[in-house]
Amino acid sequence: MNNTVVKASKIWLSSPHMGGTEQHYVQQAFDSNWIAPLGPNVQGFEEAIEDYLSGGVHVAALSSGTGAIHLGLKLLGVGPGDIVLCQSLTFSASANPITYLGGQPVFIDSEKDTWNMSPELLEEAIQHFLSKGKKPKAIIPVHLYGMPYKAEAIRELSLTYGIPVLEDSAEALGSKYHDVPCGTFGDLAVLSFNGNKIITTSGGGALVAHTREHKEKAVFLSTQARDAAPHYQHSEIGFNYRMSNVLAGIGRGQMEVLQARVESRRANHQYYLEHLGKLEGIEFLQEPEGMFSNRWLSCILTPSYEAREKLRLALEAENIESRPLWKPMHLQPVFADCPAFSDGTSEELFQRGLCLPSGSNLDVTDLNRVIAAITKSYTP
Numbered sequence: 001m002n003n004t005v006v007k008a009s010k011i012w013l014s015s016p017h018m019g020g021t022e023q024h025y026v027q028q029a030f031d032s033n034w035i036a037p038l039g040p041n042v043q044g045f046e047e048a049i050e051d052y053l054s055g056g057v058h059v060a061a062l063s064s065g066t067g068a069i070h071l072g073l074k075l076l077g078v079g080p081g082d083i084v085l086c087q088s089l090t091f092s093a094s095a096n097p098i099t100y101l102g103g104q105p106v107f108i109d110s111e112k113d114t115w116n117m118s119p120e121l122l123e124e125a126i127q128h129f130l131s132k133g134k135k136p137k138a139i140i141p142v143h144l145y146g147m148p149y150k151a152e153a154i155r156e157l158s159l160t161y162g163i164p165v166l167e168d169s170a171e172a173l174g175s176k177y178h179d180v181p182c183g184t185f186g187d188l189a190v191l192s193f194n195g196n197k198i199i200t201t202s203g204g205g206a207l208v209a210h211t212r213e214h215k216e217k218a219v220f221l222s223t224q225a226r227d228a229a230p231h232y233q234h235s236e237i238g239f240n241y242r243m244s245n246v247l248a249g250i251g252r253g254q255m256e257v258l259q260a261r262v263e264s265r266r267a268n269h270q271y272y273l274e275h276l277g278k279l280e281g282i283e284f285l286q287e288p289e290g291m292f293s294n295r296w297l298s299c300i301l302t303p304s305y306e307a308r309e310k311l312r313l314a315l316e317a318e319n320i321e322s323r324p325l326w327k328p329m330h331l332q333p334v335f336a337d338c339p340a341f342s343d344g345t346s347e348e349l350f351q352r353g354l355c356l357p358s359g360s361n362l363d364v365t366d367l368n369r370v371i372a373a374i375t376k377s378y379t380p
C-alpha cells in the first residue's frame with residue numbers, strides 16, 4: 001500500500017508573472033552583446049515607465065528600490081544627524097537607507113482609511129521638531145499594498161513647511177490618486193521591481209525625478225560617480241546601483257502587461273471581497289474617494305490577533321502562503337531608539353491584518369482554495 005500523502009501545490013503570496021515578450025528583449029541583449037551594464041534595454045525600459053507615468057518625469061533604472069531610496073535621500077541632501085519623517089507601517093527598506101546616510105528616522109503612524117501616513121501626526125511631528133529648532137530634512141510616505149496615501153494633504157504640508165517628499169511607490173505602480181499615477185507625487189519617487197511586485201525584473205528599482213538634472217545626478221552616483229576624464233577620477237563617493245541591460249529587457253516585456261496585471265490583482269481583491277466580505281468581523285480596506293489601488297496585495301482585517309493567527313496557521317496547513325501586515329517600524333527591535341508619533345493605528349492593523357495570496361497568475365481554483373480554507377477555519 002502506498003501511504004504517500006500528496007500535498008496540494010503551494011499557493012504563493014505574490015510570485016513573478018511573465019508576459020511572454022521578456023525573452024525577446026533579453027535575447028536582443030545577448031545578440032548584440034549588451035550584457036555588460038548599460039545598453040538599449042535600459043533606455044527602452046526607462047522610456048516605457050516615463051510614458052506610463054507621463055507628466056514629463058525622468059526615470060533612472062536602478063538595481064533595487066532600496067538603492068533608489070538611498071540615492072533619493074542623498075539627492076535631497078540628507079546627511080548625518082538629519083531627521084527624516086518616515087511612515088511606520090511599511091517594509092524596512094523604506095527606512096533603512098536613512099541610516100545608511102547617518103540620518104535619524106522618526107516614525108509616523110497611519111490613518112485608518114488608507115493605512116498610510118497620517119497627515120495630522122505628520123504635522124504634529126514637524127511642529128515638534130521645528131519648536132526645537134530642528135527642521136526635518138525629508139518626508140517618506142508610502143502607498144502601502146498599492147493604496148495611495150493622501151498625496152494632496154501631504155504635499156500641502158511639504159510646501160507649507162518646505163520639507164521635500166520622497167514618495168515610496170515601490171508597491172504602487174499602476175495605482176492612481178485623482179487619476180494621477182502614483183510615482184509622480186513626490187519631489188522624487190521610488191519604484192521596485194523586486195520578484196514579488198506587480199511587475200518584476202527579478203530584482204530592480206527606479207528613481208522617478210521631475211528634472212533632468214536630478215535624473216542625471218542619480219545616474220552619475222549610481223555608476224560610481226566617475227568624473228569626465230579618460231582615467232578613473234572621482235570627486236564624490238559613488239555607488240554601484242545601475243540596472244543591467246539584461247534585467248531591463250525583462251522590464252520592457254513586463255511593462256507591456258502592466259495594465260493586465262493591475263486588472264488581475266483588482267479582480268482577485270473583488271473576488272475575495274465577494275466571498276469573504278460576508279463573514280462576520282472580516283473587513284477589507286475600501287478605496288476612499290478619488291483613490292485607485294493596484295491592489296498589489298489583498299488584505300483582510302480579522303477581529304483579533306488570535307483570529308488572525310488561527311487563519312494564518314490554517315492557510316499554512318493547506319500549503320497556502322499568507323503574511324501578517326507589515327510590523328510597524330517603531331515596534332522593530334532595530335529601530336527601538338527612534339522617536340515615533342504613534343496613536344496605535346498601525347499596531348492594531350499589524351495585530352489584526354493578514355495579506356492573502358494576490359498574484360496575477362492565480363486562477364479561480366487557487367482563489368477558491370484560499371476562500372475555502374478561510375471559511376472552514378474562521379470563527380469571529
Ligand SMILES: Cc1ncc(COP(=O)(O)O)c(C=O)c1O
Pocket residue numbers: 063064065066067090091093094142168170171191192193194203204205
Ligand atoms: C514599501 C517598500 N519600499 C521599498 C522596497 C524596496 O524595494 P527593493 O526590494 O526593490 O529594494 C519595498 C519592497 O521590497 C517595499 O515594499
